[in-house]
Amino acid sequence: MVMQRGGMGMRGRGRGRGIGGPGGKMQPPFIPHVPFDLVLAEPAFPPVRAVPQETEEAFQAALLKRNQDLTPSEKEANAVTNLVTKAQAVFDNLIVNPGNFDACIEEVRQVGPYKQGTMLTGTNVADFVIVLKTLPTKEANEALGNKVWESLKAKEPKEVLTMVATEKGFDLSNTEATARVQVTTIHPNLKKLEAGLHLDVKHCQAAHSAIKYSRWFEDNAQQPTIKTLVRLLRDLKRRFSGFEPLTPWMLDLLAHYAILNNPMCQALPLTSAFKRVLQLLSAGFFLPGSAGITDPCESYSVRVHTTMTLEDQDLVCLTAQTLLRVLSHGGYKQILGIEGNSSIVTEMSVWDGVVVNPLERAYEKPADVTGEEDMEAEAGDMEAE
Template identity: 50%
Template sequence: MVRGGTRGGRGRRFGGRGGGGPYGGIPRPALRPPFDLALSELAFPRCRPAPDDTAFTQALLKRHTELTPTPAEQAAVLNLVTKIETVVENLAVLPGDFAAFQLLTVRHVGAFKQGTMLKGDNVAELVFVLKTLPTKEAVEGLANKVTDELKHLVQNDTDLRPDQIKMLTNEEGFCITNGEVSVRILVTTITPNLNKLKPNVHLDFEVLKGHTVAIGHTLWFEENAHHSSIRVLVRLLKDLCTRHTGLSCLTPWLLDALAYHAIMNNLSRQALPLNVAFRRVLQLLASGLFLPGSTGAPWPVRGLRSPAHSVLSSAQLDRATMTAQTLLRVLARGGHAYLLGLQDFEEGKDISCEITVWDGVVVSPLAPAYEPLGKNANADGDDFMYAAMDEESENNAVGETA
């Protein structure tokens, strides 16, 4: 028994004596890691040589080559980003009549900065950190000012044409596009200003906080995910999620944390081969890494105590787990070409949702295990874990950027 766990003092916030606990007086479920063969090699030594994975490895590398943006696409995105930064720097030095804009810094975030952008998805993300409170009118004025100055800047540019530059505002800031290239401008403010925000006047608190956390996530990725295999695996996982509906709920943050965990978190502390890490991702998901009661993958940002997968609902967690179980069985029967998208399955159908036969072995999709609780139902046991995670999902679903 942990000292103080069932008495007052430190144990109080977890439902101890005299405390209501975070979930109405019921102790928070203990989080446990799922079974992971990569961390249990000493207890389960291999009794025969590992199978030849050469074909699978080559298929992974081939698919990654197809997903990697061309040099022209990356150059086009970088060119637009550079031009926007030039405009913003000029406005920060000489704001003119636009006094509402007081910029502290501009930070790069997202897939383009991390080197995990997919081919055809030519989008970069910039976070504008303002010293002032970001009112909706000020953000709209900033968007129009940046767009006008950008069109003026590229009048003599051979790659960018003023008539092709478009701007659209949204609840997160605004987006500037030039043909097939886009730059999303995410607006936030300094931390002391977050408590001064007013509804219907300034941008939403959760949106601004999420953009601030996105900066920390990108810094974490640069410091820890420096191994090239992590970027390759992230790109492959993003593609996997776009083709299998059950995995579409996994956010870019979850995929970054999952890829790092699968490659680097092992007994040797050395990067695992790509084929081993990809299979391990499916094994971890299938074993319940992202289910209520699991420790999950660690958050990329310090200070967030809840599991990374708490941003998803129980139904999404259940669907992702059963999809991974089906895909793992397909992979075990040699169906990696269909799983990776190198070959289309029955005119583009989702192989995780169809019954397939592999050398006489039938692989059928699993049925959902999660059933929503009624509003008046008593939550206990496993049902309480789901209900608790659903509540925590609503309270912690911040910092998610596309």
């Protein structure tokens, strides 16, 4: 069963460039639509009634307070920084002087929220990517982790430090922070990876993507409001399960788009940008057929939301629609987590006499459609762009 939500409906399979339809007729080219965006359409829709100044100021103060609450304390930040500094020194030394370590390191790069300046309090984790010149066997990965652990212990024998090998690399942890390391290899080696012998090729590719994302963020998203909005959106994802399908990369791009993509070519204030994110998602920004956001780190046109299943896209949309209705009636404290809890998207709530009922799904996956086929429904759209 397929129903429409926020614009063009969820489409099925068989939409590709030059594919013949019934009777041998050629299918029309796929042209993604741009969902309604009040910011871009504002000249055609002048506001009838301005939001009271005191309400806007209270919302701004709540956003800033929540951001402050979510920002790691000085103690937390120092704990992560100290571990990062020690680990980075060991990595740099291994590049110059690998000693008896057989695998050669091509590059070490910090990535993720710590590097971006969007880390949440209570998550004292810094992310690294290590690119090897050699093939990343599971044995080499564990040997690298042990080598780093031994080097750190040699400098501070009394420090409580653990190393745990993972499917992506290894984690180094002390009592206050964790350095999460992803291990990959240079691009020419990716096609040589063998299942069971080396680290999974998907994890290795994801590590390269993390480097690209980090570089893009560093070059394009240093505006302080963007970092604040990213932190607020990451908290929304953490508290509302309907936003779980949104990846950190999607949230980074959403924040950048909401703040900087506007007719004035100037950064929107935080209140307007936060509302705009919910408005965009509610209008179908991340639904099939939407232009969405083209991944700036891919050499070919890929809309970032197409990595989600159709069910996940629908879930994100209905969650945003429910939250937007709550926000429109003054429930920003509950949305931000200052008051109340996440039940506002799963249970009925009343705001000054206005009842807000949680929305139900508009898309139901047919019983004979598997998860992989669900993704294929979007593949034709991607190919046709």
